[in-house]
Amino acid sequence: MELKRKLADEEATVTAGAALGRACLATGLPQGMMVFLHGQLGAGKTTFCRGVLRAFGHHGAVKSPTYTLVEPYELGEQRLYHFDLYRLGDAEELEFMGVRDYFGPHCLSLVEWPERGQGVLPDADLVVELGVPDRGRTLRARAQSEQGVRVLGAMNSLLG
DSSP: EEEEEEEEHHHHHHHHHHHHHHHHHHHHOOOOOEEEEEOOOSSSSHHHHHHHHHTTTSSSSSOOTTTSSSSEEETTTTEEEEEOOOOOOOOOHHHHHHHGGGOOOOEEEEEGGGGGGTTTTTOOEEEEEEEEOOSEEEEEEOOOHHHHHHHHHHHHHHHH
């Protein structure tokens, strides 16, 4: 299953992220969920994550964890992890930080630059690609698991 959208501006990117967040909440994430975020620098990956986190009730700042690699958020019973692997030197560094402890039931992991963690990260349930054409942004999301299909279907309905 695939979803494509034109995102006019930053607010539309936040709205799309919030739709993903609400879709995840609707499923309860019993097995946890892995979302890979692709796009060039400045494409809106962190902006999209801000929308997801707002849907879960986070109202504070959302910054890219470029230097810390991961920013954890505990929101009620849900645990969200925002990864930015842009500065990761070697995927093995993830093993040293105990990355597998972040993936479990009721956990949502949002991973920017996932190709840098290849071989260590589990497979994605959902792959989100953000592009920057001449005007605005584009969103392309692809489900890669049964749970990804359910979440993407709910997200599509929420976006109308």
